Amino acid sequence: MKIDIKEMGFGYTATPVLKGINLAIGGNQLVSILGPNGVGKSTLIHCINKILSPKEGVVLLNDVDVSEITIKDLAKEIGYVPYSTTTSFPLSVVDTVLMGRHPHSKWKTTDEDLQKVYETLDLLGIEHLAMRSFNQLSAGQHQKVMLARGLVQEPKVLLLDEPTANLDIKHQMEVARIMRDLAHEKGITVIMISHDINIAATYSDNVILMYEGSIFAVGTPHEVITKENIKKVYGVESEVVDFRGKPHLVLIDEKLKNLELPKDSYVSMRAQETAAR
Amino acid sequence: MEKTVGADAVWAYRKDVAKRISFITICIVSVFFVILLSGSIGTTYGFWDVYEVIYERIMGITHPTASPEWWRSHYIWNNSLPPIIISVIAGAGLAIGGTVMQSLMGNPLADPYTTGISSGASLGAVSAIVTGFTFSSISGEMGIVSSAFLGALIPAFLVIFLTRFVGNSPTTMILIGVAISYFFNSMVTYLMITTDTDKLQEAFLWQIGSVSGTGWGDIPLMLTIVVFSGIAVGLVSNKLNLMMLGDKSAKSMGLDIENFRTLCLLLLAFLVASIISYTGIIGFVGLITPHVVRFIIGGDNRFVAPASVAMGAFILVSANLISNLLMPIGDIPIGVVMSFVGAPIFLYLILRSKAGRDMF
Known part of the structure; x- marks a missing residue:
């Protein structure tokens, strides 16, 4: 799966949040997006999966403009785990993860759906939480459940908005390692927003550094994470x-x-x- | 041999589903029980008399005119049953309306009236009662009903129309609904304070909500819309689940949230309008029923929707039963009973859920 972003721009108002974005991402790799708060990281991934529509330029998925792909078809290709998900309703972990099957399944839950859910929960080491209430989990468990929901969608590209936020260092490392291994072993492209530069450097194959709504640097962690770049972007x-x-x-x-x-x-x-x- | 992941867990899930279906079945049986019980309250006829009359009517069994059996059949069928059946239909419809609205808005405090439907219905009904002006060309009792029906649709359509320009996020919809409600309520208040005592009482009673004095003629439209809405909601209940995780998540899982929300609001507008135009504004049932159901069987709308239909019917027909039981001390509208009895039960559930299981 290949994502090509060409001359993309976006703004919630007349002031652009993103401008002149050119990117090509693909392959079985974990890519981290780094940058200060408000630089447009979340906006960028929202433009990739059509949560937002770019004001300028295009986002191509395997050379097809995503604006021409239906939301449901796009959900079969691109999964997304938001920064934080809360619900006011008493959903069990299984019910929550099962929702990820929506692009593929009908109204009825099949044994195949359940099997995929439990395999994913097992992969993330949270199978024992299956029948627990989603709202009663710790932050780390919460995050893993949402990852599971994204994974049962069986996407070719998985977008993660700060999946390690609110986690202790052990859980941050665990989640990042799982994402890297998934990218390498399951053959998906994982794009992860992170504020932890060392976690990103340790686990990512490539890093995108953003600055003032634009791409500042792209490359391997060694190429991008330099003291000069950090000084310029983060000050x-x-x-x-x-x-x-x-x-x-x-x-x-x-x-x-x-x-x-x-x-x-x-x-x-x-x-x-x-x-x- | 390849490891089968979660075979026990799959079985546990299926067992949980069986429990949910059992709960829905129990609710449906309970509704029939309360219907028969309600039919016998305040009359000389008993529980089985009501059963026999319903059975005879369904099977087409008739009795000689003016015979005791004929009188029994006539009284129970024409006097006792219509308000009971309307309670069942209204309870079912308002409860499923609450389920949909809460899921759509991702807000457990939403109810079927969140977009201001009740204020529009009030304006329609009160204007018909006070001034004789109706939104339709029909006069009399049906004039009030049709006026309330059309009035109820106005806020819903306004919300849908206005959110086309500013985005239909739940917060925007709720705020627009609140603004419209205040606007319509101000006109209702003006009409009520400028009319005479009799009309004021009639308008006030309409707003409280009541099923007394209703007949079989009030049922077909309401029943048709509630049945249609119930089926439609059941079919999209898996999509309603997605809405509970928020707009971004729902969209990323393949749901066109803008169009889905608009279609659901349209459906809700007709559903709620068809009920409250006949019964007046019966509060609380649309708010608490989904919570009671979720408290017992969890939040999956594929089960919550049918369970809410059954539970809503059960709650409102029970409120009607209590209303009939209290008849010796005065005619207490079902809307008053619903709030009087429902509020403490709701509080109990909140306290219990906070102590152990989650409800909100």
Whole structure:
């Protein structure tokens, strides 16, 4: 599955939120979208799956303009897990995940639907929660249920809006690892918005860095996550060190940036290694 | 051998479905029981007399004119049963209206009147009662009914029309509905304070909601629309489920939310208008019934919708029964009974759900 975005622009009002977006994403990979708050990350993925309609340009899915694909057909190709999902109604985990079968199934729940739901719950390690109430789960469990709902949709592209938000580091790593493995093993393209640069750097195959409604940089984590890019986009000082083949961001507080670090400190040593390379 | 994932869990799900279907069956049986019981309250006839009369009428069994059996049949069929049957139909219709509106709006506080339908019906009915002006060319009792029916459609169509320009998000729809309600209610209030006591009482009683004095002639339109709506809602109940997770999720799962919401609102407008134009505004049943049902069988609308139909019918026919039981101390409209009895039960459910299971 291949997504091509050409000269796309969008604005809720006359002020553009996105402008001149050109992107080509495809293949079995986990792609992370990074950037400060309000830069248009969520808007970008909403334009990909037709939740929003671009004001300019086009989004092509396998060379077909998504605006010409029906919502239901598009849902068979692109899954989406929103930033947070709450419901005021008492739905069980199975009922919630089963909704993801809507693009493929009829009114009646078939054994095949149930089988796919339980396989997905098993894959995410939450099969034991199947009959629990969705509203009574922890944030981590909640997020996994929504991932399961997105996955039973059997999409070729899965869009995730901050799937690791509100999770502790263990759950953040677990969710990101699952997404990477799914992309590689199930042959889907996973596009994930993240605010955690190190999680994105550790698990992503490619990274998109956004700045002021545009694409600032695209490439491998090493190519995109540099201290210069971080300074420009986020306006913060940092050191980007190499750790086991992945870039690792260490933030430096303004007040502490002139502080001499001990030469045998972790950051100093990694920085020296990176500079030498 | 390949591992079969969740075989036990699939069985557990199927068992849960069986429980939900059992609950719906129990509700339907209970409705029939209360119908027979209601028919015998306040009369010299008993529970089985009502059963026999219904059976005879369905089977086409007749009795010699003016014989005791003929009188029994005539009294029960023409006097006792119409308000009871209207309670059943209205309860079923308002409950399914509440189920749809709450799911559409993703809001457990929504009820069938959320888009201002009741205020439009009130204006239609009160204008017919007070000024004799009706939105239709029919006069008399049917003039009030037709005027209320057409009046009820106006706010619904206004909401649908206006949201075409500003987006039909639930919040926008609710706010437009509130604004329209205030506008229509101000005209209703003006009409009521400028009329005489008799008309004021009639208008006031209409607004409370009552099934007394209704006859078989009031049933066909209401029944047709409620049955049609019930079937339609049942068929799209899986799509209503998607709406409960919010607009973005519903759209990403393949639902054209804008058109779906508009179609559902149109259906609701005709459904609710067809009921309240005959009964007046019966509150609470559309709000609490879906909650009671969800509290017992969970939130899947494929089961909540039929269960709400049965439970709504049960609740309103029970309210009618209580109203008849209280007849010796005065004619208490079903709308008053519904709120008086329903509110404490609703509070109990909220407190119980907060202590253990979730309802909101």
